[in-house]
Amino acid sequence: MNSTLTPSATGELTSANLLTVCGVGRAGARILQQLAPTLPGCGLWALDSEVQATPPDPLISRLEIGARMTRGMGCGGDALYAQRAAEAELARIQERVRPGLFVLLAGIGGGVGAGMSPVLARLARQAGALVVAVVIEPFDFEGGLRHRNAEQCLVALQGTCDAVIRVPNQAVAGLSPETTAVQELMALADQHVVQVVEGLLRLLRGPSLIPVGLAELERWARGRQAEGVAAFAAAQGPERVQTLWTALEQHPFLQPASRLEEAGGVLLYVVGGPDLRLDELELLQQELRRCSPRAQILVGAGLDSSVGGRLIAFLLAVRDGVGLPPTTSERGMELAQQRPTPVKSLMFEDANRSGDSRGTGLDLSSMVRDTGRQRVSLAGSRKAQQQQFNFVPPWTGRFDSAEGTLHEGENLDEPTFVRRGVKLN
Amino acid sequence: MFEPGQIFVGLEIGTSKVCAAVGEVADGGELNILGLGQARSRGVRKGEVFDAEKAGEDVRQALGEAEEMADVTIESIYLAVTGRHLECANYRGVHTIPTVDRAIDAEDVQLALRNAKFQSCPAGAEIIDSVRQDFLVDDHAVYENPVGVVGSRIEARVHVILGHANRLATSRQAVEGAMPVRVEKPVFSGLASALAVLTTEQKHAGAIVIDLGAGVTEFAFFHQGLLRHSGALAVGGDHISNDLAYGLRVSLSRAEELKLAYGTALVRKENDEVLSGPTSGTGLTDRPVSLGKLERIMTMRLEETLELVALRLRGSDALRLATEGVYLCGGGARTPGIAELAHRIFQLPVHRGLVQSVSGPANVLENPEFATPIGLVRYGAMRSRQRPRPRFFSRLTGFAGLGSRRSLLS
Numbered sequence: 001m002n003s004t005l006t007p008s009a010t011g012e013l014t015s016a017n018l019l020t021v022c023g024v025g026r027a028g029a030r031i032l033q034q035l036a037p038t039l040p041g042c043g044l045w046a047l048d049s050e051v052q053a054t055p056p057d058p059l060i061s062r063l064e065i066g067a068r069m070t071r072g073m074g075c076g077g078d079a080l081y082a083q084r085a086a087e088a089e090l091a092r093i094q095e096r097v098r099p100g101l102f103v104l105l106a107g108i109g110g111g112v113g114a115g116m117s118p119v120l121a122r123l124a125r126q127a128g129a130l131v132v133a134v135v136i137e138p139f140d141f142e143g144g145l146r147h148r149n150a151e152q153c154l155v156a157l158q159g160t161c162d163a164v165i166r167v168p169n170q171a172v173a174g175l176s177p178e179t180t181a182v183q184e185l186m187a188l189a190d191q192h193v194v195q196v197v198e199g200l201l202r203l204l205r206g207p208s209l210i211p212v213g214l215a216e217l218e219r220w221a222r223g224r225q226a227e228g229v230a231a232f233a234a235a236q237g238p239e240r241v242q243t244l245w246t247a248l249e250q251h252p253f254l255q256p257a258s259r260l261e262e263a264g265g266v267l268l269y270v271v272g273g274p275d276l277r278l279d280e281l282e283l284l285q286q287e288l289r290r291c292s293p294r295a296q297i298l299v300g301a302g303l304d305s306s307v308g309g310r311l312i313a314f315l316l317a318v319r320d321g322v323g324l325p326p327t328t329s330e331r332g333m334e335l336a337q338q339r340p341t342p343v344k345s346l347m348f349e350d351a352n353r354s355g356d357s358r359g360t361g362l363d364l365s366s367m368v369r370d371t372g373r374q375r376v377s378l379a380g381s382r383k384a385q386q387q388q389f390n391f392v393p394p395w396t397g398r399f400d401s402a403e404g405t406l407h408e409g410e411n412l413d414e415p416t417f418v419r420r421g422v423k424l425n
Numbered sequence: 426m427f428e429p430g431q432i433f434v435g436l437e438i439g440t441s442k443v444c445a446a447v448g449e450v451a452d453g454g455e456l457n458i459l460g461l462g463q464a465r466s467r468g469v470r471k472g473e474v475f476d477a478e479k480a481g482e483d484v485r486q487a488l489g490e491a492e493e494m495a496d497v498t499i500e501s502i503y504l505a506v507t508g509r510h511l512e513c514a515n516y517r518g519v520h521t522i523p524t525v526d527r528a529i530d531a532e533d534v535q536l537a538l539r540n541a542k543f544q545s546c547p548a549g550a551e552i553i554d555s556v557r558q559d560f561l562v563d564d565h566a567v568y569e570n571p572v573g574v575v576g577s578r579i580e581a582r583v584h585v586i587l588g589h590a591n592r593l594a595t596s597r598q599a600v601e602g603a604m605p606v607r608v609e610k611p612v613f614s615g616l617a618s619a620l621a622v623l624t625t626e627q628k629h630a631g632a633i634v635i636d637l638g639a640g641v642t643e644f645a646f647f648h649q650g651l652l653r654h655s656g657a658l659a660v661g662g663d664h665i666s667n668d669l670a671y672g673l674r675v676s677l678s679r680a681e682e683l684k685l686a687y688g689t690a691l692v693r694k695e696n697d698e699v700l701s702g703p704t705s706g707t708g709l710t711d712r713p714v715s716l717g718k719l720e721r722i723m724t725m726r727l728e729e730t731l732e733l734v735a736l737r738l739r740g741s742d743a744l745r746l747a748t749e750g751v752y753l754c755g756g757g758a759r760t761p762g763i764a765e766l767a768h769r770i771f772q773l774p775v776h777r778g779l780v781q782s783v784s785g786p787a788n789v790l791e792n793p794e795f796a797t798p799i800g801l802v803r804y805g806a807m808r809s810r811q812r813p814r815p816r817f818f819s820r821l822t823g824f825a826g827l828g829s830r831r832s833l834l835s
Contacts, residue, residue: 396667
């Protein structure tokens with residue numbers, strides 16, 4: 001049951017070991033196989049508990065975990081069992097992880113995907129990698145167990161990854177006509193995941209006009225603990241940039257539209273031919289700014305003469321989580337990062353204008369807008385928590401059952417002092 | 426013109442209370458308030474009816490009271506609507522005149538206006554009101570009334586107030602299902618309050634009215650006699666109580682009491698007094714609360730609310746043009762210090778909005794909470810002045826609705 005992978009070299013990041021892609025579980029391995037031909041030179045490996053789950057592929061190295069516990073069979077959908085199996089053989093996994101960009105692919109309805117992904121993500125992060133998980137969520141019809149697996153796994157992943165990109169199968173189904181066969185839908189979902197990884201790779205390695213390198217990506221994503229969605233669009237013709245934006249804005253994964261509004265970070269990478277114009281990029285940037293007023297926006301542009309007259313866009317919208325304490329390898333970076341706090345405190349503006357603390361008797365130093373961290377300390381716990389699209393809504397008291405009043409991604413029903421992160425004592 | 430003795434009724438199903446006002450147009454066009462009725466509102470949240478049955482009961486009580494006081498039978502009412510589903514924005518509509526060198530006539534104007542409204546209205550939405558602003562002829566000159574001007578392209582700018590059709594129907598149904606009355610027309614309640622509070626001169630000079638309600642804060646900006654901008658923000662007094670309940674860890678009802686007794690829009694620096702709680706019926710004492718905290722929580726919410734209103738008004742240049750200043754009405758206008766806070770945010774003179782040129786019981790006219798229903802009565806009176814009542818007459822002359830919007834809200 002020995003792996004064929006030699007222990008990877010850490011140290012200098014070269015373009016060859018920049019990207020590691022790991023498929024966890026059966027779905028992960030399946031997608032990895034589709035990806036393999038397009039990712040020469042990247043570290044590709046599959047993690048599974050079943051020996052015969054996937055046919056061998058020369059491009060992909062395999063790591064079988066928990067073979068003793070499961071006697072080479074699967075985990076039967078039991079995420080806890082898979083997690084224990086992975087934890088029992090931590091050292092073997094540890095050998096395979098390395099710094100750079102670590103992309104984790106998994107279907108998180110199944111036991112291995114749900115149980116082993118968080119363990120793997122944690123180890124990769126400890127090794128200093130920027131961890132991005134691209135996870136496929138089960139269809140609604142797949143039933144309670146798989147959904148519970150997915151939910152628990154999402155929570156765990158958000159606590160360990162730098163970004164979690166969700167690909168909900170059910171939303172994929174919304175993309176195609178109702179009569180589409182399940183097999184085709186799953187292929188579509190796989191295709192989407194493949195596109196995400198290819199998009200990331202293109203971003204990091206493709207010939208760039210406005211490059212977004214690992215450093216930029218890292219600064220953008222690191223510590224965000226975000227969860228989000230990725231969308232793709234392509235357009236051509238005279239009004240291609242407008243068409244492109246409309247397609248992105250109306251992308252089913254970005255619905256409801258408040259997703260863009262609530263986003264804490266948006267990354268847009270546009271690939272065009274030599275005819276890519278500045279005003280097109282400017283327009284996209286302006287539209288993004290309008291739709292996501294709070295977000296830290298990162299726009300990159302790539303050059304690819306093979307696209308012809310088309311424009312291809314890759315958009316990643318994530319919502320901020322609270323942030324984890326930095327791992328040892330990134331503590332030094334933390335100081336250098338100092339991402340500008342998105343100060344949108346009306347009090348601040350006004351205090352600057354009138355030149356005093358406005359007679360409100362508030363200690364301005366206590367009002368630095370870092371709501372997330374403050375909220376954690378209010379709750380009296382440093383445990384990493386996530387802001388989520390659907391798991392933990394903010395406290396809104398009597399308005400809990402009412403439709404929220406959103407303004408620039410904030411729910412105005414939540415007390416003002418909580419949103420501004422003001423401590424009362 | 427007015428028919429003396431004509432009676433109009435305004436009804437507001439507010440978040441904290443349901444108010445009705447019955448008014449009569451006197452011979453000289455003056456409004457006289459004959460009756461008022463109110464009831465505690467139980468079926469409304471953030472300005473929208475969520476329990477139609479309870480709201481219906483409250484409507485019955487308020488209208489019944491008003492009927493009794495005015496000694497009339499109410500047949501039709503104007504209904505105030507608000508909530509986050511409302512959308513107020515300025516739209517443009519274009520109409521091209523097919524023949525060369527033809528003077529623009531009334532029909533062209535109507536078509537341009539209609540195009541503007543059409544453009545504004547997505548599926549599921551209903552236009553509550555639309556106010557024409559001005560016209561561009563051939564992309565340059567600005568006219569208030571372009572009839573008779575020669576041009577080939579006319580562009581109308583219109584301020585449109587849109588609502589969600591189903592939610593409007595819910596409010597309407599709550600009234601019509603509870604009592605045998607007809608809802609004449611829904612009216613944006615921010616507009617109604619402004620009509621009650623502002624005089625004609627103030628509307629011409631430029632003024633902003635902010636209605637600080639329990640569930641929704643509405644604003645309306647008038648300039649040159651026309652409604653230029655308006656809007657509703659689904660944040661109000663209930664949010665203050667909610668914040669206080671959370672921040673001070675007291676029950677909602679205690680938070681409400683504390684807000685009314687000690688509420689303020691300004692933090693007094695030295696205030697770190699601690700209030701010991703009253704002894705309740707059970708013999709247990711409520712949590713003591715710090716006045717300083719209460720003031721800070723409340724100030725932050727009020728400040729944010731007004732800042733958001735200012736933010737929305739900034740786009741229409743209202744803060745520069747509103748030379749008459751800001752008029753505050755609604756329950757929130759009673760908050761001590763709110764005028765100072767508003768002055769600091771808007772940098773304009775701030776006044777308590779009082780109901781204007783209406784006769785009636787003095788205590789009612791000075792009460793900022795009654796602005797909306799009284800404004801509805803005035804809206805009704807203005808509308809009937811616009812529309813000659815016998816319909817067939819207008820059809821015969823072919824002047825149906827011509828120019829009606831122009832002076833409606835002036």
